[in-house]
Amino acid sequence: MEAAVSSLHLSSPAIHGSLRTSDFMFLGVPKPPSFLNPKLKAFAAIRCQSTSTKEPKAKRNLLDNASNLLTNFLSGGSLGSMPVAEGAVSDLFGRPLFFSLYDWFLEHGSVYKLAFGPKAFVVVSDPIVVKHILRENAFSFDKGVLADILEPIMGKGLIPADLDTWKQRRRVIAPGFHALYLEAMVKVFTDCSGRTTEKFEKLLDGERSRGGDAIELDLEAEFSSLALDIIGLGVFNYDFGSVTKESPVIQAVYGTLFEAEHRSTFYIPYWKIPLARWVVPRQRKFHYDLKIINDCLDGLIRNAKDSRQEADVEKLQQRDYLNIKDASVLRFLVDMRGADVDDRQLRDDLMTMLIAGHETTAAVLTWAVFLLAQNPSKIKKAQAEVDSVLGQESPTFESIKKLEWLQR
Numbered sequence: 338m339e340a341a342v343s344s345l346h347l348s349s350p351a352i353h354g355s356l357r358t359s360d361f362m363f364l365g366v367p368k369p370p371s372f373l374n375p376k377l378k379a380f381a382a383i384r385c386q387s388t389s390t391k392e393p394k395a396k397r398n399l400l401d402n403a404s405n406l407l408t409n410f411l412s413g414g415s416l417g418s419m420p421v422a423e424g425a426v427s428d429l430f431g432r433p434l435f436f437s438l439y440d441w442f443l444e445h446g447s448v449y450k451l452a453f454g455p456k457a458f459v460v461v462s463d464p465i466v467v468k469h470i471l472r473e474n475a476f477s478f479d480k481g482v483l484a485d486i487l488e489p490i491m492g493k494g495l496i497p498a499d500l501d502t503w504k505q506r507r508r509v510i511a512p513g514f515h516a517l518y519l520e521a522m523v524k525v526f527t528d529c530s531g532r533t534t535e536k537f538e539k540l541l542d543g544e545r546s547r548g549g550d551a552i553e554l555d556l557e558a559e560f561s562s563l564a565l566d567i568i569g570l571g572v573f574n575y576d577f578g579s580v581t582k583e584s585p586v587i588q589a590v591y592g593t594l595f596e597a598e599h600r601s602t603f604y605i606p607y608w609k610i611p612l613a614r615w616v617v618p619r620q621r622k623f624h625y626d627l628k629i630i631n632d633c634l635d636g637l638i639r640n641a642k643d644s645r646q647e648a649d650v651e652k653l654q655q656r657d658y659l660n661i662k663d664a665s666v667l668r669f670l671v672d673m674r675g676a677d678v679d680d681r682q683l684r685d686d687l688m689t690m691l692i693a694g695h696e697t698t699a700a701v702l703t704w705a706v707f708l709l710a711q712n713p714s715k716i717k718k719a720q721a722e723v724d725s726v727l728g729q730e731s732p733t734f735e736s737i738k739k740l741e742w743l744q745r
């Protein structure tokens with residue numbers, strides 16, 4: 338049976354939001370909640386680059402036809418009545434991958450087989466089917482190419498791990514996501530979102546001083562920075578500060594994601610050839626990027642171990658997370674009594690959460706804004722719910738749960 342691959346690593350649509358000084362919206366909030374600057378009074382006006390199914394598809398060449406044959410052969414031919422998205426490999430490149438995936442979704446529906454290129458994917462976007470695969474029958478599906486691609490990055494982290502390691506680490510990591518931790522995280526989300534809106538506000542002020550009234554933003558990039566800052570603080574208490582600055586570690590994270598995407602769509606796994614990592618420039622860069630991130634994570638693990646305060650899980654879950662300096666998952670894992678783990682496994686766990694929790698969140702936010710921007714009545718509904726539930730208050734874990742329509 339062909340593996341159903343849940344791809345965590347595909348980029349979202351390139352959305353360029355045009356924000357006006359008089360028309361400002363952030364995540365469906367019509368007027369700024371208290372953590373935003375009250376100078377920004379606003380309504381939504383986000384223009385998005387649209388996707389279109391009418392764009393002419395690239396013509397298939399000899400290589401495409403050969404790779405289609407190979408793909409079908411390797412994946413056991415047809416999959417019952419599942420629709421098959423066919424085309425040229427070049428459809429996958431030249432623009433963000435999600436544009437093509439979205440076009441095929443519109444054409445074929447929420448389950449289809451992507452049957453060209455070197456690999457076959459089953460692309461699923463129906464929540465009921467996703468639940469069936471990931472929750473109800475998780476052990477019936479192989480992660481296939483996803484685990485293969487992620488293993489060099491995440492090692493034995495939860496996503497590519499073998500079953501024994503997964504069971505053992507899952508038991509240890511899951512208690513780290515307890516109620517008080519989540520409550521503290523909502524404050525991290527709020528603070529980091531505040532930094533993003535401050536940045537937008539400064540850009541708008543600058544534009545106003547030059548006589549303009551609109552700025553153009555690449556929202557995918559903005560949400561990526563926001564998500565990176567949040568995941569760094571939440572998982573290992575490290576402030577990337579990527580909303581406002583560049584750094585080698587930030588560049589290395591993006592470089593690594595970029596390489597993962599390249600590997601998931603390239604014809605042959607040339608990176609497995611022994612000398613490739615030394616000879617091929619992009620592979621040299623990939624290993625250089627990995628080293629930068631690993632060195633950073635190793636330093637954080639060393640610091641956390643140096644300041645270890647061992648405690649039972651129950652005691653750890655009762656710490657005053659809203660007021661302690663380090664509420665991170667790393668702190669929890671290092672302090673947990675009886676869960677001594679080697680640094681390599683800990684680093685794999687952190688790397689997995691960093692990579693899995695960053696681009697996914699950014700993609701969801703980008704798509705949410707993209708779709709909302711195309712549905713003015715839905716934006717109004719979202720804004721009304723945020724207004725009535727949060728008013729001028731900062732969000733809390735409890736109040737977020739009341740945003741029922743937005744969570745549907």
Ligand code: HEM
Nearest residue numbers: 343345471480495496507689690691693694695697698701
């Ligand atoms: C909206 C954002 C997110 C989406 C769409 C998403 C999606 C997914 C999907 C589809 C899987 C299943 C992968 C598989 O089993 O092959 C998964 C697993 C996982 N995700 Fe996320 N994720 C998101 C946010 C996060 C965040 C914020 C974190 C980190 C704190 C994270 C960490 C993980 C981990 C560790 C796993 C493996 C779980 C296990 O196998 O036990 N994800 N995610």
